Amino acid sequence: MKRVINGKIILLGMLLLWVFVVRFLTGCALKQGQEEKVRDLEFTVVGDGEVPQELKDIIVEKQSAPFKLTYSDDQNLYIVTGYGEQPTGGYSISVNQLFLTENSIVFDTELLGPGKEEEAGTEKSYPYIVVQTEFLETPVVFQ
Known part of the structure; x- marks a missing residue:
């Protein structure tokens, strides 16, 4: 029973980590997409x-x-x-x-x-x- 709970906690932690990584990478891409004035x-x-x-x-x-x-x-x-x-x-x-x-x-x-x-x-x-x-x-x- 403890293995199932620990597995779910690890899976939840990895999912949250993935969401934060995607969010921060997307934020950087938006700033880079702004073009400079010629x-x-x-x-x-x-x-x-x-x-x-x-x-x-x-x-x-x-x-x-x-x-x-x-x-x-x-x-x-x-x-x-x-x-x-x-x-x-x-x-x-x-x-x-x-x-x-x-x-x-x-x-x-x-x-x-x-x-x-x-x-x-x-x-x-x-x-x-x-x-x-x-x-x-x-x-x-x-x-």
Whole structure:
């Protein structure tokens, strides 16, 4: 009887050891997977009047829910982030980073709420941002 109990304890200990080893190895792999910045990308925030019509149509179709998309016209790459329906106006979007890594373009934005002194109104809004950068055939990672 003691052998069966000791065997089960050893098996349980080995199982726990295996779980901890796998967990720590996975954590290391995630940190190594983060790519280093090769260079910052120059970009321009595109106003509504300068957005290509096909892209405008896609934005209008998707604007009620948060979305992220890219669009290219063989000369430029447009990167778009929309934050979906908001209860009022007065929102703005900040571009924190846009840079190139060896395998991707990283695009990091943040939604900023209306200021306390700002008249936000009562109508719903659909904030989004369109940035134009050089044409690259590289996948975009949204953060």
